[in-house]
Structure formats: C-alpha cells, structure tokens
C-alpha cells in the first residue's frame with residue numbers, strides 16, 4: 001500500500017485521481033495521434049475560428065469540469081497515451097452537434113485487430129452524452145441503441161457525429177453516426193435517450 005494525496009492506494013494498476021495533479025487537457029494532440037486524426041483536428045480548429053465550433057477540453061476526471069473530487073473517467077483511465085481512447089471533441093451550439101475525433105488504441109481490441117463493440121458504445125455514449133450535457137445540462141443515459149455495420153480497425157481515425165434531435169421535458173433524444181475519418185465507411189449508427197437531472 002502507498003499513501004498518495006491522502007488516500008491509501010493498492011500498488012496495482014488501479015490509481016485514484018489526485019486533485020493536486022497537474023491539470024492536463026487530453027483533448028490536445030500528442031505524439032501517438034496519426035495523421036488523419038491530426039488533419040481532422042486541424043480542420044475543426046479552423047472551423048472554430050469564427051466561433052461556430054468550440055473545442056471541448058478533456059481532463060481525466062469530470063471533477064475538473066464540475067466542482068468536487070472525482071475518480072478517473074473511464075475514457076481517460078490509462079496512464080500512457082495512445083493505448084486506449086485517444087480522442088477530442090468539438091461542439092456546435094447552433095446545430096446542437098457534438099463531434100468526436102477518435103483513434104481506438106490497441107487495448108480496445110475485441111475481434112483480433114478490431115475495436116471491441118463496447119468501446120464503440122462508450123465513445124457514442126460519451127459523444128452524444130456530452131452533446132446533451134452541453135445543450136441542456138447534466139444528463140444520465142437511459143437508453144442507447146446501436147447498429148454495427150462494419151468493424152473498426154484498431155488505430156484508425158473515426159469521425160463520431162452526434163446530434164440532439166428533440167427535447168421533450170426532461171427527455172433528450174439524440175442520434176449518432178460513426179464514420180471513417182473521410183466519411184467513406186459508415187461503421188455504426190445509434191439513437192440515445194438521455195434524461196436531464198431532476199433538479
């Protein structure tokens with residue numbers, strides 16, 4: 001056991017988030033990003049210049065977005081770049097669209113050489129969920145339906161495009177498409193229902 005930031009931690013791979021750790025924005029390019037991911041990122045940075053799109057900062061705990069202390073966010077729970085969920089998001093308020101530029105790393109393997117369907121579900125939930133959060137505040141996922149069309153090769157670049165379609169009271173209906181970076185392959189599509197926090 002070791003003591004770190006006032007918490008007892010087992011000397012295993014499980015690590016707690018330490019609020020005094022240097023704040024790092026994981027939604028910025030790093031050395032593991034492939035060319036297609038960097039190109040898409042630069043394209044959306046360019047689109048952000050007139051204010052229509054906004055880059056969403058991404059830290060390893062939601063506590064950096066909200067007040068309070070949190071654990072490691074599922075998508076940012078590896079200590080090395082490039083192995084798991086490598087991604088950044090951009091939001092367009094007028095279009096109620098959140099897009100995610102995503103490069104699945106080798107630790108996300110399901111079928112040999114391809115991404116696990118659960119990690120595809122995760123990136124859809126997180127992208128559409130973040131879109132719902134940025135459109136209308138805190139939400140929980142109540143329903144997520146996914147159709148998988150084509151397997152996703154590990155290390156490729158994906159364009160995840162989500163849209164808030166309808167808001168009815170506390171219910172937020174969204175849709176999402178996962179395409180190859182160039183839009184040629186439709187890998188999956190999804191619909192989701194988020195429920196706004198009851199406060």
Ligand SMILES: CCCCC/C=C\C/C=C\C/C=C\C/C=C\CCCC(=O)SCCNC(=O)CCNC(=O)[C@H](O)C(C)(C)COP(=O)(O)OP(=O)(O)OC[C@H]1O[C@@H](n2cnc3c(N)ncnc32)[C@H](O)[C@@H]1OP(=O)(O)O
Nearest residue numbers: 062065125126129130133138139140141142143171195198
């Ligand atoms: C968590 C976000 C925090 C904010 C962060 C801010 C910034 C961060 C930046 C980036 C964001 C990063 C991440 C993106 C955020 C989220 C993505 C991940 C989200 C998750 O990973 S989240 C975990 C998995 N998720 C659960 O763990 C939910 C378990 N569940 C429940 O906690 C309750 O079940 C709940 C809350 C869903 C509802 O409970 P409740 O008591 O509040 O409301 P109630 O049941 O009354 O339903 C109200 C009306 O919704 C209808 N309704 C409800 N459920 C339905 C269903 N399934 N199908 C059809 N209709 C449904 C009812 O029929 C009624 O409809 P009506 O009003 O017409 O009668």
